[in-house]
Every structure is written in structure tokens, then in C-alpha cells.
Amino acid sequence: MNVLIVDDSRAMRMIVRRTLRQAGFDNLNVTEAVNGRDALSKIQQSKPDLILSDWNMPEMDGMGLLRTLRHNKVYIRFGFVTAQGSPAMREKARNAGANFLISKPFTPETFSDVLSHFIS
Amino acid sequence: MGKGFSVPDTKEVSRMLTFLLGRDVKVGKGSRIRTGNRDKWTLGVFVTEDNDIVGVCATDLPLASNFGAALSLFPPHMAKKCIQEGAIEEGIWENTLEVFNVVSRYFHDAGDGMIQLGQSWKDGGEVPKEIKKFMRRSKRRTDLRVNINGYGNGALALIG
Numbered sequence: 001m002n003v004l005i006v007d008d009s010r011a012m013r014m015i016v017r018r019t020l021r022q023a024g025f026d027n028l029n030v031t032e033a034v035n036g037r038d039a040l041s042k043i044q045q046s047k048p049d050l051i052l053s054d055w056n057m058p059e060m061d062g063m064g065l066l067r068t069l070r071h072n073k074v075y076i077r078f079g080f081v082t083a084q085g086s087p088a089m090r091e092k093a094r095n096a097g098a099n100f101l102i103s104k105p106f107t108p109e110t111f112s113d114v115l116s117h118f119i120s
Numbered sequence: 121m122g123k124g125f126s127v128p129d130t131k132e133v134s135r136m137l138t139f140l141l142g143r144d145v146k147v148g149k150g151s152r153i154r155t156g157n158r159d160k161w162t163l164g165v166f167v168t169e170d171n172d173i174v175g176v177c178a179t180d181l182p183l184a185s186n187f188g189a190a191l192s193l194f195p196p197h198m199a200k201k202c203i204q205e206g207a208i209e210e211g212i213w214e215n216t217l218e219v220f221n222v223v224s225r226y227f228h229d230a231g232d233g234m235i236q237l238g239q240s241w242k243d244g245g246e247v248p249k250e251i252k253k254f255m256r257r258s259k260r261r262t263d264l265r266v267n268i269n270g271y272g273n274g275a276l277a278l279i280g
Contacts, residue, residue, distance in 0.1 A: 009218040011192040015142075056221070056236050083221050084236075086228040104222045105140035 001119060002029045004048035006039045006065065007081070008057040012104075016052060016081060022108035025119050036060030040068060048076055050118055052102075055082035055089075063096060070097040077118050081106065123229040125175055125280020127262045133276075140222055141190045143269045150265030153178050153277040155255075160206055160244040164220035165251060167238035168231040173254050175227035175235075175280040177220055181206065183266055183274020184242065187219040188212030196271050208242050216242070223278070230280050255279055 003020070007013045013032050020028060031046040033039035035057040043051075051069075053062040060068075066078050077099050082089075085103030093101045100114050128136075130147045137145035155161045160181035166174050179187070182203050189199035192215050202208045208216065221237045228235050241248070247255070255261075261279040268274075 009214065009221075011215045012218055014192065056234075083224050084228070084234060085225060089228075089234060103225070105136055107139055 001027070001050070002031065002046055002048045003119075004031050004033060004039060004042065004046055004051045004053075006033045006036065006051060006053040006057070006062065008034050008054065012054065012081075019106065019108050019111050020115075023111035023115065024108075025111070025115065028119070036062060036065030036068070039065050043069075043074075043076070050077045050079070050115075052079055052081050055080050055084045055093075063092075066093075066096050066098060079114070079118070125227055125230040125260050125278075127260050127278065127280075128226050130264060133264060133266075133278075136222070136225070137219075137266065137268075140219065141187075141268060143190065145269065146267040147276075148265045150263045150275050152263050153180060153275045155244075155247050157246050158244075161247075162208070162216065162240070162242045162244075163247070163251065164217065164223070164240045165238045166224050166227040166230070166235050168235060169233050171238065172231065173238075173250070174230035175224075175278070176251060176255060176258075177223050178277040178279065179216075180275040181208070181244070182272060183276055184208055184216045185212060186268050186271040186274055188214070188216035190268050190271050191215040191219060199271055213242050226278055227280055 005013050005016050033042050037060040055062040079100040080093050081102045083104045090101050134147040162179050162184040164177045185199040185202040258279045264276045266274055266276050
């Protein structure tokens with residue numbers, strides 16, 4: 001299974017990778033992108049089954065990425081991994097077509113609970 | 121209008137930082153952080169989508185260095201070097217900003233819509249006028265002493 005991690009923080013990309021492993025998701029092909037624009041350019045090559053994206057990023061944020069994908073009828077499973085966790089932002093994410101939102105900071109248990117529905 | 125900034129208790133901040141840094145973080149009440157002209161402080165400002173300030177997070181140099189090093193599991197001596205030299209290395213500061221970004225969660229109810237990290241400062245000196253004004257007028261703040269296991273202590277203030 002291919003997973004694309006999108007975050008402008010190198011440290012956070014590393015933490016997401018590590019947490020995926022700690023949550024027991026070992027056999028994943030993980031690709032990284034530094035913002036939404038970078039993600040769009042990498043999607044064709046890496047063909048992700050799941051995108052884990054930060055919300056606030058320079059150039060193109062996570063919402064811009066999600067809206068661009070859905071506008072182009074690309075329905076890759078998409079989840080935000082973000083500091084934005086308020087009910088209003090969760091609703092905004094859901095309305096835009098996000099499958100889930102994981103709030104930072106997160107634990108391996110949170111990853112396991114949420115992602116087990118999306119990672120086989 | 122948002123509900124305003126609700127000051128988190130020390131246990132909650134400890135729990136949040138422990139999850140984020142993946143190591144034990146102890147948090148207790150601290151003395152008021154020094155942000156004078158000659159002090160070494162860092163600041164992150166939280167803003168609405170209209171760029172209105174709703175909160176400020178301030179640290180001393182040791183905590184900013186320790187936050188940044190601990191997030192990426194950089195060895196503690198890298199943080200110590202920043203503290204000794206009185207300047208935070210860019211790679212460490214990038215991580216410190218990510219910690220500030222997560223700290224924004226405490227200000228999500230302080231305004232409408234998205235609240236995010238806006239401007240930031242890392243070199244101390246004169247606090248910008250509008251930030252100073254915000255800090256002076258703020259009604260809610262907490263000053264904390266933070267110990268990151270394996271790295272060290274530092275001061276954190278959350279002001280809203």
C-alpha cells in the first residue's frame with residue numbers, strides 16, 4: 001500500500017513515519033511531499049492509496065490539495081494530520097471530502113484506531 | 121466572536137508535550153518569563169484568518185532550543201550549543217516552530233475560523249510594539265516551568 005505524507009516540517013514527516021511503524025503499519029511504501037503543490041506533482045508517480053496531509057503549509061495548503069483532488073474527481077483516501085482540531089475545522093474538512101482528521105499531537109494508538117479503517 | 125483563550129492546566133500541557141516529543145515532559149507553574157530588551161526570548165503569535173492576534177506563546181532561549189532538538193531527536197548537546205552561543209540554529213528553530221504550531225490548539229476557541237501560527241521571533245531584543253500591547257492588555261496568561269527529560273528546563277508562557 002502506498003502512502004503519501006504531506007507536511008512542510010521535516011521533523012513532523014519523520015514523526016508521522018515513525019508513528020505509522022509504532023502503530024503496526026509496517027509494510028507501507030511511504031513517499032513525502034513538502035506542501036500541496038509538491039504533493040500534486042508526486043501523486044502521478046507514487047500513486048498513493050492514502051494521503052496524510054498537514055493543513056497549514058506554504059504555497060498550497062492541505063485544504064487546497066484536497067479541493068484540487070476532489071475537483072479533478074480524484075478520490076484517493078485523504079486524512080488531515082494537523083494542529084487544527086476544533087469541531088468547526090473538522091466539519092470543514094469533512095465537507096471538503098476528507099475521510100478523517102487526526103489532531104496533533106497524536107499517539108500510535110490514535111493512528112491505529114483511525115487508520116485501521118483505511119490501511120489493510 | 122470566539123469564546124476566548126482558556127488557560128490550560130499544567131497536567132494538560134505536560135500530557136500534550138509528552139505526546140508530541142515522545143518523551144517525559146514535566147510542567148509546573150513558573151515565574152513570569154522575561155521579555156526585556158536584553159533578554160533572549162522567542163515568540164510565536166497566533167492569528168485569525170484576518171490576521172487578528174488572538175494569542176502569544178513565549179519561551180526563553182533554553183526551552184526553544186530544547187523543544188527544537190527534542191522534536192527531531194537531535195542530541196541534547198546541539199541544544200546546549202545554541203544556549204551557550206545565545207542563538208538558535210536554523211534547523212532547530214524550524215522544529216521549535218512546529219512545536220508552536222501544535223501549541224496553537226490552546227487558542228482555537230479564541231477566535232472564529234482557523235487560528236494559526238503567524239509571525240515568530242527567535243532572537244530576543246525589543247518585543248514588537250503591537251505584540252507588547254497585546255501582551256499588556258491580555259487578561260489570561262500562564263507562565264510555566266518545563267522540563268524535557270534528557271534535555272533540560274526552560275520557561276514557557278501562554279498569553280491570550
